[in-house]
Amino acid sequence: MFKSYRNILFGAALIAGASATLLANADINANTGGSKKYTNGKLVIDGGATYPEHNGKVGPYYINKKAHSLAINNGRPATPNEIKAWDIDVMPDGTGLPKGHGTAEEGEEVYEAKCLSCHGDFGSGGGGYPALSKGNAYELHKTLKFQRTTPDADGPVRVFGTYWPRASTLWWYIKTGMPHPAPLSLSDDQVYALVAYIYTLNELKLNGEEIEEDTEINQDNVLKVDLPNKDGFVPNIDGPKGLENTRAYFNDYKNYGNGTRCMHDCFKGEPKILPIQIEQKTFLPPLSEKRDLPKNPCWIASCDCEAAGSNANAEGKKIYEASCAVCHGNDSMGAPDLGNKEAWAKVMKQGMDTVLKNAINGKNAMPPRGGTDLPDDKIKAAIEYMYSKSK
Ligand code: HEC
Numbered sequence: 001m002f003k004s005y006r007n008i009l010f011g012a013a014l015i016a017g018a019s020a021t022l023l024a025n026a027d028i029n030a031n032t033g034g035s036k037k038y039t040n041g042k043l044v045i046d047g048g049a050t051y052p053e054h055n056g057k058v059g060p061y062y063i064n065k066k067a068h069s070l071a072i073n074n075g076r077p078a079t080p081n082e083i084k085a086w087d088i089d090v091m092p093d094g095t096g097l098p099k100g101h102g103t104a105e106e107g108e109e110v111y112e113a114k115c116l117s118c119h120g121d122f123g124s125g126g127g128g129y130p131a132l133s134k135g136n137a138y139e140l141h142k143t144l145k146f147q148r149t150t151p152d153a154d155g156p157v158r159v160f161g162t163y164w165p166r167a168s169t170l171w172w173y174i175k176t177g178m179p180h181p182a183p184l185s186l187s188d189d190q191v192y193a194l195v196a197y198i199y200t201l202n203e204l205k206l207n208g209e210e211i212e213e214d215t216e217i218n219q220d221n222v223l224k225v226d227l228p229n230k231d232g233f234v235p236n237i238d239g240p241k242g243l244e245n246t247r248a249y250f251n252d253y254k255n256y257g258n259g260t261r262c263m264h265d266c267f268k269g270e271p272k273i274l275p276i277q278i279e280q281k282t283f284l285p286p287l288s289e290k291r292d293l294p295k296n297p298c299w300i301a302s303c304d305c306e307a308a309g310s311n312a313n314a315e316g317k318k319i320y321e322a323s324c325a326v327c328h329g330n331d332s333m334g335a336p337d338l339g340n341k342e343a344w345a346k347v348m349k350q351g352m353d354t355v356l357k358n359a360i361n362g363k364n365a366m367p368p369r370g371g372t373d374l375p376d377d378k379i380k381a382a383i384e385y386m387y388s389k390s391k
C-alpha cells in the first residue's frame with residue numbers, strides 16, 4: 001500500500017517534467033529498471049536532490065532578473081545625531097572620553113547599590129559573575145607569565161587589574177554594558193567614580209602614586225593608570241607593523257614549545273599514563289537500582305496531584321520551573337541547586353522563617369523574590385518544593 005502511494009508520487013513528479021525540482025527517490029531505479037540521469041547529464045544518486053537548470057547552470061537558485069529591474073533602495077544616510085548615538089566607544093588614546101570626574105569613595109556608594117549584588121563584596125566575584133579584582137594587580141600579574149613552560153597549579157589570575165591592557169575598555173564597558181540589567185543607565189560621573197573605585201580595589205597606581213579614596217579620576221588622568229599587563233599581549237598586533245610583529249613572533253621557536261621546530265615523532269621516551277582521578281560518586285537524582293516507579297505520584301506527569309494530596313508541591317514545582325530553575329537548576333550560579341542535599345541542608349538549618357526572608361529580600365546574587373512579583377506564600381511553596389527534592 002505504502003509502496004504504491006510512493007509510485008504515484010513518483011509518476012506525478014515525472015509528469016511535472018522540467019519544473020520538477022526534486023527527482024531523487026529511492027524508488028527511481030526500481031521504477032525505471034536502470035540508471036537515470038538528471039537534466040545536466042549526471043547520474044541520479046539515490047536520495048540526492050536535483051536543482052533547476054538555467055542557461056546551462058544548475059543550482060538551487062538562479063538570478064531573478066525581474067528583482068533587479070527596479071532601483072535599489074539603499075535608505076538614507078545616517079544623520080549626525082544617529083551616528084553620535086552609536087559612536088560611543090572610547091579609544092586607548094582617549095578619543096570618545098567625555099568630560100567628567102569621580103572618586104573611589106563616590107564609586108563605592110554606586111557600586112554597593114548597583115553592582116555588588118552580582119560582582120560581590122569589593123569586586124571579589126562569586127555567584128558565577130566575574131571578579132573585578134583579586135587583590136594587588138602588580139603582585140598578581142606575576143601569575144600570568146609563561147603558564148605553559150612554568151605551570152602553576154593555581155593558574156593565571158585574570159581580572160581587570162592584572163590582565164586588561166587598556167583602561168579605556170573599562171570605562172567604555174561599564175558605560176555601555178553595566179549594570180547588566182540596565183545598560184547605559186549610569187551618568188558619566190558615576191562611571192568615572194566606579195572606575196576610580198575599581199582602580200583602588202586593584203591597588204593600581206596613577207603616575208607612580210597610589211590612588212586614594214579621594215583621588216579625583218577624570219578625563220585627563222583616567223587613562224594614565226599604570227596597568228601591569230599593558231605590554232602583555234605579544235605579539236603587538238596594533239598598528240601598521242602588526243603583521244610583521246606577528247610573523248617575527250611565530251618565527252622564533254623560543255616563543256613556544258621547547259624552542260626547536262618538530263613536526264613528527266617529537267616525543268621521545270615512554271608516555272606517562274595518568275588514570276582518571278576524579279571518580280563520579282554522586283548522581284543527581286541518585287541512581288536507583290530498583291525498577292519500580294517513584295513513590296511520589298507527582299513525579300509522573302499524568303497524575304492528578306490534587307487527588308494525591310500534594311497540591312502545594314505541584315504549585316511549588318510550577319513556580320520553580322518558571323522562575324527559579326534558571327539559577328537553581330544547576331550550581332553554576334552559586335545558587336543551592338535542586339537535589340543538592342548538602343547545600344539545601346545548610347540553607348534550611350537557618351530555619352524556614354530566615355530562609356523565606358532571604359528569598360524575599362534577596363541575598364548576594366539571589367535577587368529579591370527571584371526577580372518575580374510573586375507573593376510570599378508562592379515563594380514559600382517554591383522553596384518547599386526545592387527542599388522536598390533535595391532531602
Ligand atoms: C545582574 C548582574 C550584574 C550587575 C548588577 C552588574 N554586572 Fe557587571 N557583569 C555581569 C556579567 C554577567 C558580566 C560578564 C558579561 C560577559 O562576560 O559577557 C559582567 C562583567 C563586568 C565587567 C567585566 C569583567 C571582566 O573581567 O570581564 C565589569 C568591569 C563589570 N561587569 C562592571 C560592573 C559594574 C561597575 C556594575 C555596576 C554599575 C556591574 N558590573 C553590575 C553582571 C552584572
Ligand code: HEC
Pocket residue numbers: 127319320323324325326327328333334335336347350354355356358359363364365366367369370371372379380382383
Ligand atoms: C538570578 C538567579 C536566581 C534566581 C532567578 C533565583 N535565585 Fe534563589 N538564589 C540565587 C543565588 C545565587 C543564591 C545563593 C545566595 C547566597 O547564599 O549567596 C540563592 C539562594 C536562594 C535561597 C537560599 C537563601 C538562604 O537563606 O541561603 C532560597 C530559599 C532561594 N534562593 C529561593 C529562590 C526562589 C523561591 C526562587 C524563584 C522564585 C529563586 N530563588 C530564584 C540565585 C537565584
